[in-house]
Amino acid sequence: MSSCVFCRTGQLTNKLERMTLRQWSNKGYVRYEVMVVVHVCDSCGMRTLDETAQKIMDEAFNREYRKLPWVEAPANQSATPVSSRAVRSTAELLDLAPP
Numbered sequence: 001m002s003s004c005v006f007c008r009t010g011q012l013t014n015k016l017e018r019m020t021l022r023q024w025s026n027k028g029y030v031r032y033e034v035m036v037v038v039h040v041c042d043s044c045g046m047r048t049l050d051e052t053a054q055k056i057m058d059e060a061f062n063r064e065y066r067k068l069p070w071v072e073a074p075a076n077q078s079a080t081p082v083s084s085r086a087v088r089s090t091a092e093l094l095d096l097a098p099p
């Protein structure tokens, strides 16, 4: 059991959580659900995700993203294609801050 990097007094407990996430992509919003282990501090309540959880979220996003049909943007709107790298950065922004 490790102690909290934020308050330094609490202990981290592992909790399996179902999370529903929504993320913007060049196909519109991608909605996906994941079951990940979240480390929750019993003192300050800070929640952190480990690399495994991040990987699960990435995979879930990609799975749902591939299912979506390609939708042409309306002609009067300038569509900015989002590269797969940009999508990944958005995913990273959604993640909780690293310890």
Ligand SMILES: [Zn+2]
Pocket (backbone or CB within 6 Å): 004, 005, 006, 007, 008, 009, 010, 041, 042, 043, 044, 045, 046
């Ligand atoms: Zn804490």
